[in-house]
Amino acid sequence: xxxxxxxxxxxxxxxxxxxxxxxxxxxxxxxxxxxxxxxxxxxxxxxxxxxxxxxxxxxxxxxxxxxxxxxxxxxxxxxxxxxxxxxxxxxxxxxxxxxxxxxxxxxxxxxxxxxxxxxxxxxxxxxxxxxxxxxxxxxxxxxxxxxxxxxxxxxxxxxxxxxxxxxxxxxxxxxxxxxxxxxxxxxxxxxxxxxxxxxxxxxxxxxxxxxxxxxxxxxxxxxxxxxxxxxxxxxxxxxxxxxxxxxxxxxxxxxxxxxxxxxxxxxxxxxxxxxxxxxxxxxxxxxxxxxxxxxxxxxxxxxxxxxxxxxxxxxxxxxxxxxxxxxxxxxxxxxxxxxxxxxxxxxxxxxxxxxxxxxxxxxxxxxxxxxxxxxxxxxxxxxxxxxxxxxxxxxxxxxxxxxxxxxxxxxxxxxxxxxxxxxxxxxxxxxxxxxxxxxxxxxxxxxxxxxxxxxxxxxxxxxxxxxxxxxxxxxxxxxxxxxxxxxxxxxxxxxxxxxxxxxxxxxxxxxxxxxxxxxxxxxxxxxxxxxxxxx
Numbered sequence: 275x276x277x278x279x280x281x282x283x284x285x286x287x288x289x290x291x292x293x294x295x296x297x298x299x300x301x302x303x304x305x306x307x308x309x310x311x312x313x314x315x316x317x318x319x320x321x322x323x324x325x326x327x328x329x330x331x332x333x334x335x336x337x338x339x340x341x342x343x344x345x346x347x348x349x350x351x352x353x354x355x356x357x358x359x360x361x362x363x364x365x366x367x368x369x370x371x372x373x374x375x376x377x378x379x380x381x382x383x384x385x386x387x388x389x390x391x392x393x394x395x396x397x398x399x400x401x402x403x404x405x406x407x408x409x410x411x412x413x414x415x416x417x418x419x420x421x422x423x424x425x426x427x428x429x430x431x432x433x434x435x436x437x438x439x440x441x442x443x444x445x446x447x448x449x450x451x452x453x454x455x456x457x458x459x460x461x462x463x464x465x466x467x468x469x470x471x472x473x474x475x476x477x478x479x480x481x482x483x484x485x486x487x488x489x490x491x492x493x494x495x496x497x498x499x500x501x502x503x504x505x506x507x508x509x510x511x512x513x514x515x516x517x518x519x520x521x522x523x524x525x526x527x528x529x530x531x532x533x534x535x536x537x538x539x540x541x542x543x544x545x546x547x548x549x550x551x552x553x554x555x556x557x558x559x560x561x562x563x564x565x566x567x568x569x570x571x572x573x574x575x576x577x578x579x580x581x582x583x584x585x586x587x588x589x590x591x592x593x594x595x596x597x598x599x600x601x602x603x604x605x606x607x608x609x610x611x612x613x614x615x616x617x618x619x620x621x622x623x624x625x626x627x628x629x630x631x632x633x634x635x636x637x638x639x640x641x642x643x644x645x646x647x648x649x650x651x652x653x654x655x656x657x658x659x660x661x662x663x664x665x666x667x668x669x670x671x672x673x674x675x676x677x678x679x680x681x682x683x684x685x686x687x688x689x690x691x692x693x694x695x696x697x698x699x700x701x702x703x704x705x706x707x708x709x710x711x712x713x714x715x716x717x718x719x720x721x722x723x724x725x726x727x728x729x730x731x732x733x734x735x736x737x738x739x740x741x742x743x744x745x746x747x748x749x750x751x752x753x754x755x756x757x758x759x760x761x762x763x764x765x766x767x768x769x770x771x772x773x774x775x776x777x778x779x780x781x782x783x784x785x786x787x788x789x790x791x792x793x794x795x796x797x798x799x800x801x802x803x804x805x806x807x808x809x
Contacts (some may be wrong), residue, residue, distance in 0.1 A: 311637050333778050334777075334778045335397055335398065335400070336397075336778070337397055337402050337404065337405040337455075338404055338405075339404060339405065339406040339419060339420055340404055340420065340423045340424060341404050341420040341421055341424060341427065341429070341456060341482060342403040342404050342456060342482070342785070343424055343426065343427035343482050343484050344403070344458070344482055344484075345481060345482055345483070345484055346458065346459045346460075347403055347456050347457060347458045347459060347481065347482060348456070348457060348459060348462065348478050348480070348481050349417075349429070349431070349454055349455070349456050349478070349479050349480045349481065349482075350454070350455050350456075350457060350465075350476045350477065350478055350479065351413070351436055351452065351453075351454055351476065351477045351479045352389060352392075352393070352452055352453050352454075352455065352474065352475070352476050353389075353436075353450060353451075353452040353475060354380065354385075354386045354389045354390065354450075354451040354452045354453070355378055355379065355380050355381060355386070355450040355451050355452065356380070356381040356382040356385045356386070357378055357379050357380070357381040357450060358378075359378065359441075359444040359445060359448035359450055360374075360376045360377055360378045360444070360448055360450070361374060361376070361443075361444060361447060361448055362374030362375050362376040362377035362378075363377045363378075363449070364412065364447055364448065364449045365410050365411050365412070365415075365447075365449070366411075366412060366443075366447035378448060378449055378450040378451070380451065385474075386451070388472065388473065388474060389474050392468075392469065392472045392474045393405075393453060393455070395468075395472075396455070396457075396465070396468070399468075401457055401458070401461045401464065401465055402455050402456065402457060403456040403457065403458055404420060404455070404456040405453055405454065405455040405456065406419060406420050406453065406454050407451075407452075407453050408449065408450065408451065408452045408453060408454065409449060409451070410449065411447070411449075412446055412447035412448055412449050413445065413446050413447070413448070413454070414446040414447065414489075414491070414500070415509075416454050417429060417431065417454065417489055418489065418500065418502060418505055418506070418509065419509075420454070420456075421489065421502045422502065422506045422509065425537050426484070426485070426487065427482055427483065427484050427485075427486065427487070428482070428483045428486035428487050428488045428489055428490075428502055429480050429481070429482060429483060429489045429490070430480050430481055430483050430489075430490050430492075431479055431480035431489060431490065431491045431492065432479060432480060432491075432492045432493075433445050433446075433479060433491065433492065433493040434492075434493065434494070435477035435478070435479070436477050436479065437493040437494070440493070440494055442491070442493040442496050442498070445493065446491070454479070456482075487501065487502045487503055488500060488501055488502060489502060503534070506534065510530065510533060511530075514526055514527075514529070514530040517529060517530075520684075520686050521684040521685065521686055522683075522684060522685040522686075523683050523684070523685070525683055525684040525743050525744075526684075528742060528743045528744075529743055529744045532740075532742050532743065532744065532745070533744070535740075536739070536740045536742070536744070536745040538691065538692070538693050538713055538781075538782045539693050539711045539739060540693065540711055540712060540713055540782075540783070540784055541709070541710055541711040542710060542712075542794050543706070543707070543709075543710060543794065546794055546797075548777075548787055548789070548790025548791055548792060548793075549790075549791050549792070550587075550791050550792060553588075553796065553797065553800045555587055555588060555589055555796075555800065557587060559586075559589070562591045563589050563590065563591055563803075564591065565589060565590050565591060565611055565612075565803050565806050565807060566590065566591050566592075566593060566609055566610050566611050566612075567585045567590040567591070567592050567593070567610065567611065567612040567613070567614065568592075568593045568594075568595045568605075568607065568610045568612070568613045568614070569581060569582055569585075569592065569593070569594050569595060569613075569614055569616060570595050570597070570600075570613050570614065570615050570616075570662075571594065571595065571596050571597065571616065571618075572596075572597045572618075572620040572621070572630075572631045572634060573597075573620060573621060574618045574619040574620045574621060574622060574661075575616050575617070575618035575620060575661070576616075576617065576618040576619070577616040577617035577618055577659060577660065577770065577772060577773070578594070578616045578618075580770075580772040580773055581614055581616050581659070581772045582594070584771075584772045584775050584795075584796065584799050585612075585614070585799060587775075587796065587799070588796060588799035588800045588802070588803050589800065589803040590612065590799075590802075590803055593610065595607075595613075597631075597634050597641065600635075600638070600640065600641035600644050600645075601634065601638040601640060601641045602640065603640040603644075605644065606644050606647075607644045607645070607647070607648045608647070610648065610654075611653065611654060611655065611806045612654065612655040612656065612657070612802055612806065613648065613654075613655075613656050613657075614656070614657045614658070614659070614662065615656070615657070615658040615659070615661070615662025615663075615665050615666060615766075616659055616660075616661070616662050616772075617659045617660030617661045617662060617717070617718075617770055618660070618661045619661060620661050620665070626681075626720060627664040627667070627668060627678075627679040627680075627720045628661055628662075628664035628665040628668050628679075629668060631661070631664075631665045631668075632665055632668040632669050635669065636669075645669075649671065649764070652809075653806065653809040654763065655702060655703070655763050655764070655765075655802050655805065655806065656671065656763070656764045656765070657703070657764075657765050657766070657802075658671070658765070658766035658767075659766070659767060659768075659769075659770055659771070659772065660717065660718055660721075660768055660769075660770060661718075662766065663679070663721075663756070663766035663767055663768050664679045664720060666764070666766040667679050667723075667766060671759075671764055671766070672733075672757055672758060672759045672764050672765070672766055673759050673760060673764075674725070674732050674733075674757050675726070675727045675731055675732070676724075676725070676726040676727060677723065677724065677725055677732070677757065678723075678724040679720055679721065679722065679723065679724070680720060680722040680724050681719065681720050681722065682718070682719060682720065682721055682722055682747065682748040682749065683722060683743065683748060683749030684743065684747075684748075684749075686719070687717070687718070687719040688716055688717070688718060688719070688721070688744070688747040688748060689715070689716065689717040690715070690716060690744060690747060691713060691714070691715055691780070691781035691782065692713070692714070692715075692716055692738065692739065692744075692745055692747065692769070693711050693712065693713055693738075693739035693740075693745070694711070694712055694713075694714060694736045694737065694738065694739060694755055694756075694769060695710075695711050695736075695737050695738075695739045696708055696709065696710045696711070696712070696735065696736055696737075697734055697735070697736075697737060699733065699734070699735045699758070699762075700762050701733070701735045701758040701762040701763075701765055702762045702763055702765075702801060702802060702805045703735075703765055703798040703799070703801050703802050704735045704736065704756075704758075704765070704798055704801075705762065705801070706797060706801055707794060707797060707798065710794055711739060712774070712793065712794055712795060713774060713780050713781070713782060713783070714769045714770060714771055714773065714774035714780075714795065715769060715770045715773045715774060715781075716747050716748075716768060716769045716770070717770065718747075718748070718768055720748075721747065721748040721750070721768040722748040722749050722750050722751075723748075723750040723751055723752075723754045723755075723757070723768075724751060725750075725751040725752065725754060729751075729752040729754075732752075732754070732757050733757055733758045733759065733760055733762070734752070734754050734756070734757055734758075735756045735757060735758045735765060735767070736754075736755040736756035736767050736769070737752070737753045737754055737755055738750070738753040738754075738755050740753075741753050748768070750768075755767055755768055755769055756768070756769075771795045771798060772795075774793055774795055775792055775793055775795045775796045775799075776791075776792060776793065777790050777792075777793060779793075780793065
């Protein structure tokens, strides 16, 4: 793992040097800036991002590396290298202070390509329950990583068919390219017939053991037992040591102590079907509904497209409104029923907690008038997500007593997939979701709700599912993730519900609901549209 991480960082460094990329700095930088009436000017730092992307034919057809804990399934080893197992250059060799020159190769490139394409076809057929590549750390690391994310279950592995020379160390630690896939016994014969037809070698190496937390490996007369939980701590320790240099207030240690204690949970309403038809909505709608929502954007907003689509799918006609539209008076919001302040990095967040964005309202009379008139109406709703949540708190738009948004306790940007629990509440958007536990993403540096009053003084509509870091990623008081105005109309939260309305957007989703079209988060948007229709 160390070798792969170093190689990746070194390669990126060499790539940037070869391109002769210069990042502009100082007063001559080309960057976003904003000047206020008092003469203060904020300049956002210049940044270069080098990225790449690849085409995916069907984003819903993905294979998770997490083992499905089902005894009626088997694991198969598929070698891509068509070569002898070699330890040169391996993480195992490096752990012994060696390097070695006898390294694994791809002996037959055509075979490698055929094996790769066979895997793609197996994915297309839906026969692979789980899969993991063999790379840094070798086969044993692959098997362990397939088990780490589960809270129970282990493996029984027999290397008889692939440990031909009896060298179990080579078999477990060689980094010859290949994969381990899990196939249900329901498709066992179909899988074998297909692989033989394609001319690709495979070997059954084991099966899940539902009530164990060990991997038992046999090879001839040799038997070894590996503790999944103990080795997971060893595997995670390098991340912890790095985290200690990046996190503050002891949060690295707290993450290390809790990372196995806070599994993702999901709990839905009993009547949730996961279909668009349940809500009477369709992605094919082309006629206006007359229920208007506006996305309010500032420089640096980056969550507007996902949000606009959620609103459209729920039945809104969506309008894009930049702050300059409000500042100049081109937009007044008079015909808008709902406004949404999206996530992002307004003014690069250099002012902290959207203070720059708030200033754009407070110091521009036309923008302030449009906002004040909107909130004075009784037929309006508003939503703030992440940076937009910071803005709503800064402007006091939820009426929360003394609420402030502060830096995360870890003092670093937190980005992860977590569970929110929805307490009993009467908000327009989340009321019907009371009692649910739903997964979604957080991505923020200043997401801590500082709430000086008792919890009962606030209309809490979302809480982090566990007390303690990292499930509560920012240290918010009372584990609060979102609050709402007393009348239930104006809601703000740090996590991004608009990034989790489809199952394929979730890092984990219940396997028995794999055919859902949408997640329960869409209900919040539908609730908003229905409320406006009823006014």
